[in-house]
Amino acid sequence: MNGADSRNSDKGKRDFLKYVLGGGLLAWVGSVFYPLFAYLKPPKQAEVEVSSVKVGKLSEIEKDSGTIVRFGNKPVILVRTASGEMRAFSATCTHLDCTVQYQKDMGVIWCACHNGKYDLNGRNVSGPPPRPLDEFKVILQGEEVSISKNA
Amino acid sequence: MTKLWIKLYRWVNERVHLEDLVEFLGKKYVPVHSHSVWYYFGGVSLFLFIIQVVTGILLLLYYKGSEQLAFESIQFIMSKVEFGWLIRSIHSWAANLFVLSAMIHMFSVYFTKAYRNPREMTWLTGMLMFFLALGFGFSGYLLPWNELAFFATKVGTDIAGVLPIIGEPIMIFLRGGEEVTGATLSRFFGFHVAVLPGIFTVLLGIHLILVQRQGMSEPIDVENSPTAERKAMPFFPNFLLRDLLFWLLVLNLLAILAVFFPWELGKKADLFAPAPAGIRPEWYFMFMFQTLKYIPAQLWIVDGEVFGIMAFGIAGLLWTLVPFWDRKSSRGEKNLLITYSGMFAVMYIIILTILGWRS
């Protein structure tokens, strides 16, 4: 092989390499920036929704009502009595783990599965539940209501 | 494409006069010898630091640093944010690789005695950055506010508090109070994303400028060999491209680790629960932690733990000041004492770390 030919084939190799490197670099940049941009796009559930503590404003919680709130992985029922007091209990019925609800007309915390009833202190007063509901602490910081574990 | 770059360069050059710099950079050479592979580890550490900054900023967009929301915000990143799992796992893995790479870099500099005259300041800034890296690791570890991190922080700050006189104020300063609480989390968050990065960047800048000005150090026996036998390669493009290749492989390694060994989250910290079994510090603190376990409770009139901490403190100080008490290397002579004490340190760290893991 004479010098000119080898230099030509070298040049051919060089060009090929340049294309592969350039193309590969482009693909690499894409594979780095695609996840980055996807990450920056806000997800559908825009915020950390865990109400493991914060529930909302006191003024937004009606008197004589109850709401279920997610505390980590467990449901907690927040009850505001007719007189305005705030109480929070585990919303897992102690009978067969159904989720309880506040019954305004009966004035009790009620379990729809087997008619278990708890008074507004969480004590099991009627039906199959064998134990009272665990109590949670309700903390009022100004207007903000939050729930925490009872220590 | 190239024409565009040339045009851009000319435009900037007219205003800033980059020719001197370009000439200087073009003349940079990196020595080639049997130990030149270690030269890459400074760059790898730098690369990993950049990765930490980038992934850290990305995490900052979704992380919430309060006691109530920290854990859940990371759960959110892991499950709801697209590629959040990737960013978080890379950040956690790169942190560990960063400390490892920094240690390799530090030991390779130590064994090749690169800290000797005229590079004492480079060594000092490097050592300070290493301590900051440990601080990054300790403060960052708490941020997910999970069970293991909470107790590891408690134990770690307890140890700091054991020092005589200054220990208690330091502990309260670190914790933001008497106990580890949400206040501690806030403080650690502030240290981790603002204080430590700021100081680190300044030190890094000094360190890199010194390296640029002074060039790479060669081992003493290479330095003493005849000039004809010494080989070197240009920094641009040879060493740089090799460096980038190495960085590319490290990046791939991080991706593989993130997919196959995702970083766990565990259980949310509960201030009132008893300590779970298996609390341990991260591996880079393990050897010190394990050493403290072996020291008896009382040594003459000194409390065992205090003795251990002081001993490590003095060892660290001696290590940091090695350029100043290693006279022989400054003179260009072999110093076996340094080499052997370095090997002892490496062995000690490895053995104690393994012992700590197995216990």
Place this chain on the structure above:
Amino acid sequence: MEIIRTIPMLLLCLLLPLMASSQSRVDQCLTCHETLGDKPSELFRRDVHFQKGVSCAGCHGGDASAEEMEQAMATEKGFIGVPKGDGISNACARCHSNATIMVKQFNSTLPRNQLEVLSASVHGKLSTTGKEHIAQCTTCHDAHGIVSTKEPGSPVFPLNVTKTCAKCHADAAFMRMYNPALPIDQLDKYRASVHGMKNAHGDVKVAACASCHGSHDIRSASDVKSRVYALNLPTTCGACHANAKYMKGYRIPTDQVKRFSSSVHGKALLEKHDLGAPACNDCHGNHGAAPPGVESISKVCGTCHALNATLFASSPHKKAFDKRRLPECETCHGYHEIVAATDDLLGVSPEATCSRCHRENQNAKGYLAAKTMRHLIDSLESSEKRADSLVADAEQKGMEVSEARFKLRDARQARLQSRTMVHAFNEEKFREVIGAGLNVSSIVAGEGQAAVDEYFFRRWGLGVATLIITIVAGSLYLTIRMIEKTQERQK
């Protein structure tokens, strides 16, 4: 002449003692008091103690052989007069708790721990005076005409015991002093019960107060040691009702306790000690014991199973069952041997209860409804299972699916609620409850599947990224080689 007078005197003196001893021993107390005509001595002639040769002094102390009152009723001889309060029971216990006297002297097989047991019982508590037990031996056994408890004359004989207990327990003013909350109508209720009616007609085998409550060992029903404490009650009832020999002639089964113990109620009560579970009295009543009537069974079951009872009462089955005199809840669930209801009870297969009345060509409307409802609940179960396994798979793979796991609770809850809703026997209402559950489980299954898909996507993505990096790294390496070769050549 003197000799003639002394001989009868002598004879009298000789014979009198003999005459006295022919009165089964010396009991001058009785002799004297009888001539006085007091009631106790009249009663005492019939007393079992008298028959056994015990004199008045046996309880009252003193010297039964002395004729003179001062000697007979001397405190030096141990006379205690009419004992009061605990003195009464202590006097009885002096013999009745003494093995030497009871066994050696009288060959008695009677127990000897009555006073001890009584003192630990509810009647052993202090009375309102604070000085003695509420009840003494004589409160129930009488004082002077005591006969064996097996004799019809005993106040604690089964036919008499109700009156004896009612002396206090039906007296509102008296019971108010000790336990105002305790009912006082037990006797009235008892008389309306099967036991009470038979007892009134002279049946001594049937249960009376002491049969269930005990005699000396009576404890409050809330005392764990009481024979009528919930956990002990099945054994107490079973003492007669599970004894086939005893129950011969009454023509009712004797397997109730056995069946109950294997039932869900029995297991809950006797094995898990769940006091919320019914014992015999919760369904049959305490004193007014009788099995509930055909139309009222759902009301009895409904005292606990309220939702099911309400739904049943307004369901088409209520009228249908009443017309055919079918015992409501019992028809499908049994009575003593009630087992935990499963989905198998519902439907049209041979082992389902519905198929007993509903066939394709018989009661066809109900047949279709049963078939559909079973199909619906099965589909919810399988849908829930599928969602659960998808979420579990994602969890196994290390994906974050705690929120999906949380939502799955609602599917399970829907299934539990549908089992109650069955009792409305209304396809529409049933479908509604099931529908909500199916909705949730399909959402959760979607989330679980998405998590699993994401797991695999990550691995694929990594593969692609690695491929790209390898190409770039490879070509970069070749580029470096090429540059260095050129540099070499230029040198």
